Amino acid sequence: MKLLLATSAAALALLGSGCATSVNTVSRSEPQATPSYVADQRVITDSSLGRKVAIVSVNEAKVSGDLLKIQVTLENRSTKPQAFTYKFDWIATDGMELSAPTGGWKQIQLEGRETRAVAAVATSPKAVDFRLKLREN
Amino acid sequence: MKPKFAATLAAAALALLATGCATKNDAKYVDSQGPNTIVSLNSINIQDWNNAADKLVASLLESNVLERAPSLPAVMAVSRIRNNTQQQVDTDALTKKIRVALNKSGKIVTTTTLGADGKVEDAVAADSGAMQAFMAGEKQKTTLPYYTLSGKLLEDRVRSGSTQQTTYTFQLSLTTVKDGLAVWEDETQITKQGQRSSVGW
Numbered sequence: 578m579k580l581l582l583a584t585s586a587a588a589l590a591l592l593g594s595g596c597a598t599s600v601n602t603v604s605r606s607e608p609q610a611t612p613s614y615v616a617d618q619r620v621i622t623d624s625s626l627g628r629k630v631a632i633v634s635v636n637e638a639k640v641s642g643d644l645l646k647i648q649v650t651l652e653n654r655s656t657k658p659q660a661f662t663y664k665f666d667w668i669a670t671d672g673m674e675l676s677a678p679t680g681g682w683k684q685i686q687l688e689g690r691e692t693r694a695v696a697a698v699a700t701s702p703k704a705v706d707f708r709l710k711l712r713e714n
Numbered sequence: 715m716k717p718k719f720a721a722t723l724a725a726a727a728l729a730l731l732a733t734g735c736a737t738k739n740d741a742k743y744v745d746s747q748g749p750n751t752i753v754s755l756n757s758i759n760i761q762d763w764n765n766a767a768d769k770l771v772a773s774l775l776e777s778n779v780l781e782r783a784p785s786l787p788a789v790m791a792v793s794r795i796r797n798n799t800q801q802q803v804d805t806d807a808l809t810k811k812i813r814v815a816l817n818k819s820g821k822i823v824t825t826t827t828l829g830a831d832g833k834v835e836d837a838v839a840a841d842s843g844a845m846q847a848f849m850a851g852e853k854q855k856t857t858l859p860y861y862t863l864s865g866k867l868l869e870d871r872v873r874s875g876s877t878q879q880t881t882y883t884f885q886l887s888l889t890t891v892k893d894g895l896a897v898w899e900d901e902t903q904i905t906k907q908g909q910r911s912s913v914g915w
Contacts, residue, residue: 642778646776679768683768700816
């Protein structure tokens with residue numbers, strides 16, 4: 578009886594997790610990169626997505642002289658792959674949102690426990706701020 | 715009111731409430747850049763052009779090669795974009811988005827009076843320029859491009875059982891006219907897999 582219960586529990590756990598596989602990584606123990614981190618504020622309206630995908634860091638750089646590039650590092654907290662969409666908005670000095678000809682929602686899938694960065698370059702030198710939106714599929 | 719009739723009426727009201735007023739097949743507007751557009755396996759969708767253009771523009775701007783032009787904005791002409799897919803597509807769906815983004819960046823202006831195989835985009839501008847120079851008794855001055863943009867679209871289809879996979883590859887090169895060297899090149903791929911087209915991602 579005890580064996581039956583244990584087997585059932587293991588089977589249920591396996592069913593619950595699906596064929597989950599997570600990503601193992603290796604990197605330099607003392608990173609040489611010196612990113613310019615951005616102090617960020619977060620608004621969580623989907624707590625389910627917030628639990629699954631964590632925002633690890635936000636950093637910025639200037640490309641082509643005066644264009645803002647933002648990189649947001651995301652981590653899948655679960656061992657299951659997570660597919661979601663994201664979108665960057667760009668904001669000018671006067672607070673106005675800038676139209677981006679190639680903007681729009683983009684799809685990304687993070688494997689189990691994978692950490693990956695999403696990045697975007699503002700196509701206007703007027704862009705000084707950004708907003709990243711994340712949405713579960 | 716009879717109980718049976720009241721129950722039917724209540725059920726109908728609840729069903730209406732649950733479904734809303736629209737039926738599933740009603741036409742509606744969706745955001746062209748939103749996540750509710752149709753995903754089809756057999757064609758390049760609006761979001762595919764958008765994503766490809768976005769990645770390629772970001773790559774070009776990150777490369778910092780545009781800063782090497784002697785003056786900004788540098789003049790660029792769009793050369794031939796070969797379509798090696800099975801579809802009849804207008805490659806302007808890609809190049810126009812790239813042109814607009816580069817124009818907004820202040821790094822590039824595109825000439826519309828020079829084109830591949832002598833096909834100019836704006837014939838009136840080309841003719842007017844020639845006419846203006848003729849009337850003034852001057853030799854026509856044509857601003858030659860510093861860069862040209864060329865590329866290719868590729869398609870790869872594979873099938874496993876009932877699952878189909880289509881990969882579209884978007885390749886672009888930016889060449890400096892003076893030496894004919896491709897100073898920036900990149901490609902981006904979009905892969906779609908499934909059994910049939912769907913709405914939303």
